[in-house]
Amino acid sequence: MVRFILTAVFTLSATVATAAIDIKTITSPGGINAWVVEEPSIPFVALEIRIRGGASLDEPGKRGATNLMTGLIEEGSGDMDAQAFQTKLESLAASFSYRAYDDTMSISAQFLTENKPEALALLKQSLTEPRFDQSAIDRVRAQVISGINSDEKNPNRIAGAFFDQAAFGDHPYGTNMDGTVESVTALTQEDMFTAHRNALTRERMFVSVVGDVTAEEVGSLLDELLGDLPAEGPPLPDDIDFGLAGGVTVIDYETPQSVALFGHAGIERDDEDFFAAFIINQILGAGGFESRLMEEVREKRGLTYGISTFLVPKFHAEMVLGQVASANDTIAQAIEVTRNEWARMANEGVTAEELDVAKTYLTGEYPLRFDGNGEIADIMVGMQMIGLPPEYVVNRNDYVEAVTLEEINRVASELLDPDALHFVVVGQPEGLVTSD
Amino acid sequence: MTRLLVAALTFFLPFAAQAEEAVTTFTLDNGMDVVVIEDHRAPVVTHMVWYKTGSADEPVGASGVAHFLEHLLFKATDNMESGEFSATVAANGGSDNAFTSFDYTAYFQRIAADRLELMMQMESDRMINLRITEEDVETERQVVLEERNQRTENNAGALAREQFVAALYQNHRYGVPIIGWKHEMEQLSLQDALDFYDLYYSPNNAILIVAGDVYPDEVRALAEQYYGVIPAEPNLPERIRPEEPPQRAERRITFVDPRVSQPYVTRSYLAPERDSGAQKEAAALVYLAELLGGSPFTSALGKALQFETQTAVYAGAGYRGSSLDDTSFGISAAPSEGVSLSEIEAAVDAVIADFKETPIDPAQMESIRAQLRASEIYAKDDVAGIARRYGTALTQGLTVADVQAWPQILQEVTAEDVKAVAVKVLNKDQAVTGWVVSSEEEAQ
DSSP states (O other), rough: OOOOOOOOEEEEOSSSOOOOEEEEEEETTTEEEEEEEEESSSSSEEEEEEEGGGGGGGOOOOHHHHHHHHHHHEEEEEEEEEEHHHHHHHHTEEEEEEEOOEEEEEEEEEEEEGHHHHHHHHHHHHHHHHHHHHHHHHHHHHHHHHHHEEEHOOHHHHHHHHHHHHTTTGGGGGOOOOOOHHHHHTTOOHHHHHHHHHHHSSSEEEEEESSSOOHHHHHHHHHHHHHSSOOOOOOOOOOOOOOOSSEEEEOOOOOOOOEEEEEOOOOTTTSTTTHHHHHHIIIIIIIIGHHHHHIIIIIIIOOOEEEEEEEOSSSSSSEEEEEEEEEEETTHHHHHHHHEEEHHHHOOOOOHHHHHHHHHHHHHHGGGOSHHHHHHHHHHHHHTTTTOOOTTTHHHHHHHHHHHHHHHHHHHHHOOOTTOEEEEEEEHHHHTOOOO | HHHHHHHHHHHHHHHHTTTTTTTTEEEOOTTTTEEEEOOOTTEEEEEEESHHHHHSOOOOTOTTHHHHHHHHTTTTTTSSSSSSHHHHHHHOOOEEEEEEOOSSSSEEEEEGGHHHHHHHHHHHHHHHOOOHHHHHHHHHHHHHHHIIIIIIIIHHHHHHHHHHHHOOOOOGGSSSSSOOHHHHHOOOOOOHHHHHEEEEEEHEEEEEEEEEEEHHHHHHHHHHHHHHSSSOOOOOOOOOOOOOOOOOOOEEEEEEEETTSOEEEEEEEEEEBBTTTHHHHHHHHHHEEEEEEEETTTSSSIIIIIIIIIOOOEEEEEEEOOOSSEEEEEEEEOOOOTOHHHHHHHHHHHHHHHHHHHOOHHHHHHHHHHHHHHHHHHHHTTTTHHHHHHHHHHHHTOOOHHHHHHHHHTTTTTTHEEEEEEHHOOOGGEEEEEEESTGGGOOO
């Protein structure tokens, strides 16, 4: 008797054709929820696991522990050292990837149908029985420290590090999750086991499976794979307000092109105005060649190769961010144009025609995302993370269509504030100085 | 809803079963080659036009013009305003872009399958009707210079690579960067762009690739309607490029830039590429790259430098067989704290010498063989990737038959084949060794 519960089936019919994504939601006998798409035409399976927490669970004084621990999951487990583990993985022709992010632990696996039992057993071993051998810790630590040192000479990373620190201070968002040379140097094997215990838990876990697999078998498969992880993890950090006031910060760095990172506070993902903000951002700076900022800064003036903006609704804070790079003698002009466009959008909003064009693009582009097992698995686990139901894939375009010009223009004036924008500029920009 | 779902599924599965290896090719009367790759899992199409022309085909003194022209193709034509191409794609829910390499320039759109005709109409229009102005050239030249700033001038590693590649090729245009040398980019003119466009943007120099939820008959009808009516370019030159002379001496370069954080050593050896009907050496080089420096855990360089002696934080090897002319085989290593570049280079050389003398572990050969076989299965999940595979091959002297033979040729590589290419290719007289450091002291 198969005890998995098939709770629902949702179909995304793309706008124009007959193909369909059939999302089955299941709960395993052991209580693990997952979304499944059966796609037997290619003999492999894509599995995506996300666990909220990630590097935000680093304990005081242990910055970088989750990141280092994550780098060590593939460096030996059970009775296999790093090389034995990798040799086994290669012989199965499977790919496992383990990544830590600010708020999330991410585990991705792709494996052939013919190797499914062995691949899952090896994945389980890596997740539940990591060794954290001292030799592996030392080796991976050296790689992490090399990366931290490189970041200190990378203009984009320099700008990002300053921006995060100024915006979020002591909150985990304020510091690089890789840690500092000092904090990473001090990490011990015991710290690795602690970080592992905290970050890999069944609580706050989200799973999607796509490919040559049936929803019936996924339940027991997930119980076997993940059932031995601890049920609960430590509490997540508190929310934090964006703390950086408007202005300019110049960080002197000898390089021919200045890079600018800019932004201010944003909007939560579950805010009722989020879709309006999403469309505003699309028109302002996320729409590639069709965005106002690309038109004004690149197409009309040739000041940059690229400028873009992003809504960044993190779990504990929200931002609207943008980035642009321009030669040291033109970055000031690029920033001036950007600030003017920010003000124009806040004050005048968008035209009915711009709104129509953006909606047509966004609704037309959405179904195109679902064009591979890996992509579908990634989208489905991302939806679960932010609390969206499976039927969102069917309704999402209606949400976009429902936004009115009045809503857009109200939200633009509420969301965008040119005076609150802070530009962090790394380079030797002419005509720009740090504001008071 | 349930009945709708069942209907969709029954329609869906037979198509999916067909998706495997559904590749159709034909040639239009004007010489334009067409490749159709079917994948009916999603109602999406990737429409690409590849020109068999890249930066290595540029006239002397106009480096960067191939890439510059690629940017200018998004400007006006007789029938479209500047920017209208991408705006139309976006207004139909699609995305578009383009890329330039040494041997090809390609334009693509990814869009709902029922918009294919509109893409063909616009892409064929800009193959012959481009109307760029002096003003376009002035502004876009600034854009590509900023692109160079972003990709190269602001990146010490990229600047170093440019120097090393320029030294590797003593006669061939591969020594000139795709984006162009800055001083030549600054002088690119409207006429430079138009001359390049008029000669090379022609159907007999182009390959149409349509991949996704399409059928060959419908693609053929549309291709004949839109591309088939464009006359062939009678003066299209044969692709004859200056060949490399015999390389007789090792070259060494030390690149100093204070923006370097982690010093490293790289070496690029001149190496054979995949040639039509003769891909065996290239296949052996794929194995050589994996065995020597593929995985940090199991390759020769990884095992020796990252595990046994822990003298490197990174060590690896790489090979890209797709190239019209001689390509390169690269190795690199970043020393651990307290290890000098001389020491790590000596260690790399010792691993290479040992590799040439020691028998190859059969288990490792079989593991790589299995991974290459599996990668063909994973590749089926990405139809746009398969489209790129055909585009790169067909613009670089290979045929459809070569592309389809390649996986089997890879399966048949033996340890002896790998040994033979290792001895032939890993020859310092045909190589550039580069050190990348932050100061002269670091290079001691």
